[in-house]
Amino acid sequence: MSAGEQEETVAGEQGEATAETAEDTAVTAGRRGDGPVADGTPTDGRRAGGLRVTGLSVVLDRRTVLSDVGFDVRAGGWLAVVGANGAGKSTLLRAVAGVLPHAGEVLVDGAQVRRLSPRRRARLIAYAPQSPALPADMTVFDYALLGRTPYIPYFSREDRRDREVTASVLERLDLTELAARRLGHLSGGERQRVVLARALAQQAPVLLLDEPTTALDLGHQQQVMELVDRLRLADGLTVVTTLHDLSLAGQYADAMVLVSGGRIAAAGAPAEVLTGELIGEHFDARVRVSTGPGGRPEVHLERP
Ligand SMILES: Nc1ncnc2c1ncn2[C@@H]1O[C@H](COP(=O)(O)OP(=O)(O)OP(=O)(O)O)[C@@H](O)[C@H]1O
Secondary structure (H helix, E strand, O other): OOHHHHOOOOOOOOOOOOOOOOHHHOOOOOOOOOOOOOOOOOOOOOOOOOEEEEEEEEEEOOEEEEEEEEEEEOOOOEEEEEOOOOOOHHHHHHHHHOOOOOEEEEEEOOEEHHHOOHHHHHHHEEEEOOOOOOOOOOEHHHHHHHHHHHHOOOOOOOOHHHHHHHHHHHHHOOOHHHOOOEHHHOOHHHHHHHHHHHHHHOOOOEEEEEOOOOOOOHHHHHHHHHHHHHHHHHHOOEEEEEOOOHHHHHHHOOEEEEEEOOEEEEEEOHHHHOOHHHHHHHHOOOEEEEEOHHHOEEEEEOOO
16 A cells, blocks of 8 residues: 555545636636646646646645645646645645545546546656655666556566667666666665656656755756756646756746645746745745846845
8 A cells, every 4th residue: 555545535525627618717826726827828628738736635644734726737838836845745746646635636638637547547647756765676777667557558568669668768867877776776866867767757748746856966957857848848748846946946847836834825937936025935035036048037045
């Protein structure tokens, strides 16, 4: 049984089914059925990889950790989820990934994810957790190959294409040299890239990444973010990622939600969310926000 299955379920009533009118797609964060749209364009949640989350609530250990969270991400959009420690970001990603019991709805291309078999769901949503327990004796290649499981028929083994996809992902993440290495013998940053490799090998249209860069050196941070962005632009991948590095989030995401106390406190374009005022209020930090290339916000810590 997974950790998610052991955790306590469900707050509040079930969320509504997908909304279909223009009014229903209005950009009003935190209301059931509403939410920001990754590029400011309304989405009907029915295009390839379009993600809609409505009325998402999670109770853990009798405590409401997420309350009535809603947002839309257009197919091919990149939504960054930001917020202070304990705000509920990882919980949000885990609920969307379907590994945590929740109230509310998650829709991909209009389909209610909770109604799909785990196998069908895994073909739609790939999730790279922050620091999963890894089997120490498994090789890097075999672990990344697990991403192909939803495509391998029951009672069969992977085929040549599964191995090719896996090898190609490892190469793009600088992991080819480590393919035969046991997971127990990797550094923190190498482990993090292997977890990402497994998610990418899944080739799902929606990719959820929980803090994908925390253990990475600068070069590998850039490599991972650029790779994800290239996949997004080339294949229309829809990306949702939590990120503590607000400038990095502002550089890559085209929409942002700020989570605070389990609710969405602000939502919109990065420049609308990454303001000195909002960061001061929700992170208890003093910062200066400047405008970088392309008008994207850059956040600098300032000594009080
Ligand atoms: N199994 C659990 N039982 C009870 N409370 C939990 C459980 N898991 C997480 N929480 C609580 O839920 C809240 C949200 O946790 P979550 O991990 O989603 O925060 P986060 O925003 O991702 O934080 P961080 O930035 O530190 O990673 C926290 O207060 C945490 O202590």
